[in-house]
Each structure stands twice: as C-alpha cells, then as structure tokens.
Amino acid sequence: MKILVAIKQVPVRDSPLVIGASGRWIEEAGLSFEINEPDAYALEEALQLKEKHGGEVVALCAGPARAQQTIRETLAKGADRAIHIEAENLGAFDTLGVARLLSEAARPENPDLILTGLQSDDLGYGQTGVVLAELLGLPHSTIIMQVDVVNKEGLGAAIRVKRELEDGWFQHIAMPLPAVLTIQSGINKLRYATLMGIKRAKTKEIRSFAASAEVRPTSMRIEKLYAPEKSRQAQIFEGDPKAAAAKLVEKLKFEARIL
Amino acid sequence: MKVLAILEHQNGRLHRMSWETLAAAQQIGGAEVDAALIGWRIGALAQEVATKKAARVYPVVHALLENYTADGYTAAVEALVRRTNPDLVLFPHTYQTRDYAPKLATRLDRSLVSDVVAARMENGSPVFVRQFFQGKLNGDIRLEGPGPHFVSLQAGAWRADALESGSAALEKFIPELNASQIRQAPEAPFRESARAVDLTAAEIIVSVGRGIGDKDKIPVAEDLARALGAELAASRPICDAGWLPMERQVGSSGQTVSPKMYVAVGISGAIQHLVGMKGSKTIVAINKDANAPIFEVADYGIVGDLFEVVPALAEEIRKAKA
Numbered sequence: 001m002k003i004l005v006a007i008k009q010v011p012v013r014d015s016p017l018v019i020g021a022s023g024r025w026i027e028e029a030g031l032s033f034e035i036n037e038p039d040a041y042a043l044e045e046a047l048q049l050k051e052k053h054g055g056e057v058v059a060l061c062a063g064p065a066r067a068q069q070t071i072r073e074t075l076a077k078g079a080d081r082a083i084h085i086e087a088e089n090l091g092a093f094d095t096l097g098v099a100r101l102l103s104e105a106a107r108p109e110n111p112d113l114i115l116t117g118l119q120s121d122d123l124g125y126g127q128t129g130v131v132l133a134e135l136l137g138l139p140h141s142t143i144i145m146q147v148d149v150v151n152k153e154g155l156g157a158a159i160r161v162k163r164e165l166e167d168g169w170f171q172h173i174a175m176p177l178p179a180v181l182t183i184q185s186g187i188n189k190l191r192y193a194t195l196m197g198i199k200r201a202k203t204k205e206i207r208s209f210a211a212s213a214e215v216r217p218t219s220m221r222i223e224k225l226y227a228p229e230k231s232r233q234a235q236i237f238e239g240d241p242k243a244a245a246a247k248l249v250e251k252l253k254f255e256a257r258i259l
Numbered sequence: 260m261k262v263l264a265i266l267e268h269q270n271g272r273l274h275r276m277s278w279e280t281l282a283a284a285q286q287i288g289g290a291e292v293d294a295a296l297i298g299w300r301i302g303a304l305a306q307e308v309a310t311k312k313a314a315r316v317y318p319v320v321h322a323l324l325e326n327y328t329a330d331g332y333t334a335a336v337e338a339l340v341r342r343t344n345p346d347l348v349l350f351p352h353t354y355q356t357r358d359y360a361p362k363l364a365t366r367l368d369r370s371l372v373s374d375v376v377a378a379r380m381e382n383g384s385p386v387f388v389r390q391f392f393q394g395k396l397n398g399d400i401r402l403e404g405p406g407p408h409f410v411s412l413q414a415g416a417w418r419a420d421a422l423e424s425g426s427a428a429l430e431k432f433i434p435e436l437n438a439s440q441i442r443q444a445p446e447a448p449f450r451e452s453a454r455a456v457d458l459t460a461a462e463i464i465v466s467v468g469r470g471i472g473d474k475d476k477i478p479v480a481e482d483l484a485r486a487l488g489a490e491l492a493a494s495r496p497i498c499d500a501g502w503l504p505m506e507r508q509v510g511s512s513g514q515t516v517s518p519k520m521y522v523a524v525g526i527s528g529a530i531q532h533l534v535g536m537k538g539s540k541t542i543v544a545i546n547k548d549a550n551a552p553i554f555e556v557a558d559y560g561i562v563g564d565l566f567e568v569v570p571a572l573a574e575e576i577r578k579a580k581a
Contacts, residue, residue, distance in 0.1 A: 127357075169450055186495070221400070234544070246571075249575040258519055
C-alpha cells in the first residue's frame, strides 16, 4: 500500500505574531517552524497502516527551503521518502492553488491512499484534503478517527473509516481505494523519532518538485491581517499570584456570589 | 447580490445553524435570497423554511440524497448552483459543510471562504472576516472575479433571532443523480457507549488546557476542582494526548456546558473550545498570555503562571469557604 501524506510547515505554536510590511501576512523572519500538528497525526496514521499492511509512506510538502527541516523530521519518524514542492511565494496561492500544486506532484505517484491533517494551525481553512481529492478525482472523507483496510464485496480494495460527526456522534463510511482522508487530531499516539531514525533519514530521498510557474487567478485574497478588536469585559488581575487570587476570590464571593 | 443559503438538517429537524445562515443571507442579499434544503422526504422542513423572508425555497430531492454523502451532495448542489446562478452561496460551517463544500467550490473553480465570523459591504462588494492562527489574528477577505462564490459561516456569528419572517415560493428541484456517482457508503450514525461523566449537570467546572504542559501536572488543576467542589474537564488537546479521558472534553467535538462558573486553566480559547462553554454564567480564565482569546469571553481573569496562580487560588477558596 502506497500512502502519500500531505504535510505543512507552520510557525511554532504560541509564536509571537507580528503583522508584516504588506499588512497581508505575518512577519516570518525570526520565527521557528514545525509540522502542522494535525498533519503529524496523519503521518502517524500512515506509518501505522504501513506497519500493518506493508508498502511505502511518502511525505509531500509544499513550501520554501525552510520546509526541508520539517520534511527531514518526517523521514526520521519513518517516512520512506519525500517530495518537496519548492515554492517561495505560497502566499500568492489560495487553497485551490496550493491543492493544485499538491495534486500535480501526487498524480504521477499513483498512491493508494492520501492522508492529511483536517486543518492547518495557521490559515485554518480546513479544505486542502477535500480539494485535493476533487482535483485527483478520488473519493474522500473528513475528520477521520479510525482507518481499516477491508476487502468489500464489489469494491475490491477498500477502506472503512470512522468519521467524527457533531455532538459526540460518529459514523462508519466505506469507500474504494484510492481515496483521500483528512485525519482528526488524537486518532493515535504520536511517536518520537529514534536516534537510528534520525541517522537513517539523512540517506533518504527528498525529491524536489518544481512548482508550475503559473499562478492562476484566485477567487479570494487576504486583504488585511490584524489583531482582533478587544471586546473584553473581563476584570483582569495581574502581579503577585497570591494577591491576585485573593482579589479574585473576593469578587467571586461578593460580586458573582458563587462561593 | 443574489444569495443562495444552503440549510442543513438531520433527523427531521433543521440544524440550529441553518437559521443563522438564512439570517445572514437576508442581511447580505436583501430581497434576492433563495434557500435550499438537500435530502429526501423533506417537504415539511421546506414548508417551515418557506415561512421566512426569501424569494424561493428549493427542496433539492432525490432518493440518493436520503443519507448524506460528499459525492451526492456535491453533485446535487452543483446542479442547483448551475441552474440558479447565485452570486454567493452561504453554508453553515458544520462538519457536513466541511466535508463537501470545498469539493463543490473546486468543481466550480473557486475557493471556499470557510468559517467566516462577520461580513460588511465596501463599495458594493462584500468583505468577509475570518480568524487566522486559531483566533489570534483576524483577516479581511475579498472575493475576486465573478460568482458564484462560496462562504461558510461560523456558529453564532449571525443571530437566528434576527431572521425575518415572510413567505417564499416553494420550487422543488430534482437533480440528475445516479448511484455510480456516489462512492461513499455511509452506515448509520452512532454514539459511543453512554457517557460516564455528564459535565452538563455540573454547577462548577474547572477545565484544563495545553498550558498545563504535562500529564503529571493535572493534579494541580484537580486540587482546584476539589476546593471548588467542581467537575474536572479539558480542552481537546488534553484529551487527544490521553491526559484526561475523551468524555471530559468540552468544545465542538465534546460536550457543550453552561455551568454557574467555568474556570479555564491554561486554555488559550480556540473557537472550537469557546463554542462549548461561552454560555457559562461566570467565566474565570487563568493564562500566562494576556492576549489569549479566552480573556475575550471571561468575566474575571488572572494573567500569570498557572503553577503559581492555581495553588494560590485553591488556598484562598478553602479559606473563604472555611
């Protein structure tokens, strides 16, 4: 089973965010980057499926040169090889544009399964996997909590997945392979890279895939990025923790009348 | 601007966010609003929608739409959009919309503007506001090129009680579908075994977030819960990591609670968490980051190191109760 995992590199969680000069994106200089957390769960799921069913795990990542570090980490965790779509100007693409890049690199690979996280921690559009499926003409399902490979009558090689619905409901869905799934965080327990894995990653292939030069017109653009207006009503206590706690308890007792 | 609102339903009822979506469509589209419901045997629901102010209500009906599938819904709404040519198609930003609306937009060579929290008109064209970096930044989004454009709306961003009543024409729309188009075979939805912990009954909840940093530190929050006589809950990442069981999760994928007091410990306040607790009567937030979104919904907040603040708070509460 050949599994492609689409990953994204995003600023480290809780990075201090400053709006860049264009006003349309953050200032990236000085930030550290890491794998988008939901994509880490997608990678882990791919590795576990490979351990069960054999095959190959290929990491796929679009991003500038700095993405190499994150790609190398996926190889250290156990991905067999990687494809890096080198694109310095990802900001010029919208979701559809980025998914087009991914689909160009994914198509010649003919994977059995494509996994990705359900959303990114930076843009948070939550669409890349679904758009990729449509561009490749593959069936898909989203917010997946469990993946089982089955042989379903009439379907041949297929998967049966557990999809999360709202309010604590779930649903099983079967579909033929190849297919695209977006993986929910928490589906599995993330592994750490071993020393051996880190060593072996150095010899694994990262193939560079030239992004098509053409940026097609997009149907949306970020005009301006800004800090949300504070609508805060909260009474905030700062400073000495003990004094702040005492003030809060007084408020809870005499103002909110909860204690 | 001609607006089409796609409304969602399940088990014979409209999804609560459907009315919010229709209210948004009325505000953005004025008189040129159509609404659509997709399914099978949905006549009664369509009639209910037709008592609201809209030009037309389209029941989009086909036996193959009885159970939701991404392939079936995409084909059905695609056919309706091609027939009715709206400038803007609005969806509630539900799990279902997330599953198929990006596919639909792609088919029409557009990007979906997802999870929008506000809209305003500027020089005759709409500007949509959505959150980035998990609520830490907002962004204004402009649509480019001709319609149809596709936008999904965050829960609670528009008010259902702003909905205007009226009378809409019912126009049944029967898309051409065949079974071979639909590749997903869905089974009946189910719930996991009955929840052992019913957070909705708790009067006070102490809830833990990423700020706790380590499973071994959970007792710090547990002690505060004990001092308050509260139930212990958590945000999604804590349950994902297995530090507390999933049944103690508050948020869009967990339980929705509205206790007398909700104490958020080390929770930054991602929207998925806020929707599960913002109805609480009194909200207390403890976080080291003064800019954390949780302080936007809090009544009281302490900015500081939770490992210093929480034990101090537990001690003060015990003193006050003694």
